Amino acid sequence: MTETKRTAFITGGTAGIGAAAVHAFAAAGWRVVTTGRRADRLDKLTEALGADTVHTLAFDIRDKAALEKAIAGLPADFADIDLLINNAGLALGTSPANEAKLDDWQTMIDTNITALVTVTRLLLPGIVARKGAIINLSSVAATYPYAGGNVYGGTKAFVRQFSLGLRADLHGKGVRVTSIEPGMVETEFTTVRTGGDQAASDKLYGGVNPMTAEDIAATMLWVAEQPKHLNINTLELMPVNQSFAGFAVAREG
Structure with missing residues (x-):
């Protein structure tokens, strides 16, 4: 008997981790x-x-309207979603909070939080029925604050806590939920954040030997293909050349 193919729904598949995940799962x-x-x-x-x-x-x-229409119109072969990967997200700006653009903050909240919970809620009944799984892409910024991270870090902290909340609500339903929290991954992330400044991206990742989109995609696939009785709650990854920083101290005088 031929095994039925599983179906993954991956947001933000046009670049970076999302595109790598599409290739890995396919x-x-x-x-x-x-x-x-x-x-x-x-x-x-x-x-x-x-x-x-x-x-x-x-x-x-x-x-939201386009999202609802797209999900409602999925063809039969793709309509039964076994896995949701909430990958779509972005950071905008590196300014301190008192100088940041409010529109940038709103865009991050709308993308990283509001859109994520909306797609999750729309797909959740089917995922529960199929005893499927959800992988949410958070960040080490959810745990380790840094200057200029302000709202971006706050949105990723939400993603982490929302993942834990889903686990609590879905207890006993056979649904697995994982928050994946990467550190430095060299993608278009920094060029988007800086308004297209490739030099800023090159400087940030230069000499670091950062993780790649393929590294994170392979991790997502590994999580998704674990036995159904095993849940990876939270998975934090960093390149070897990155670590959590010590406390910052400002000196007077």
């Missing part, structure tokens, strides 16, 4: 539904992996 035999704003990049995923393996949805994850 290579492991999963069907994948993935979302993103850049239709041309989604088309390339379909071309590379095949329409029978990947179903793409082009819209802004912050658009």
Whole structure:
């Protein structure tokens, strides 16, 4: 008897960790539904992996109406979601809180929190029915604050706590929930954060030997394919050359 393919729903699949996750799960035999704003990049995923393996949805994850319509319109082969990977998210700006742009803060909250809980709520009944799993992409910024991290770190702390809350609410239902919390991963993350400053990105990651999008995607796949009786609650990863910092001390005089 042929085993039924499992289906993963991966948000933010057009670049970085999301795109790497689409490739990793497809290579492991999963069907994948993935979302993103850049239709041309989604088309390339379909071309590379095949329409029978990947179903793409082009819209802004912050658009609730578009999200509801996309989920309601999933074709039969992709409609039963076994795994949700809440990957879509971003950081904007590096200024201290008193100089930060309020619009940047709002965009991070709308993307990293509001959109994440919306897609989770919409897919959750099916995931519960199928005893599936949820992987939320948080960050070490959820635990270790740093200058300029302000609202970004706050959103990722929410993601971590929301993951724990889901575990509590779904106790006894056979649903696994994991918060994955990476440190430095070299993707488009910093160029987006700095408004396209590639030099700033190169400087940040230079000489660090940072983690790659493929490293995190492989970790997500490993978590997803653990035995169904085993839950990874929280998984924190850093490159060897990064560690949590000591206390900062400002000296007067």
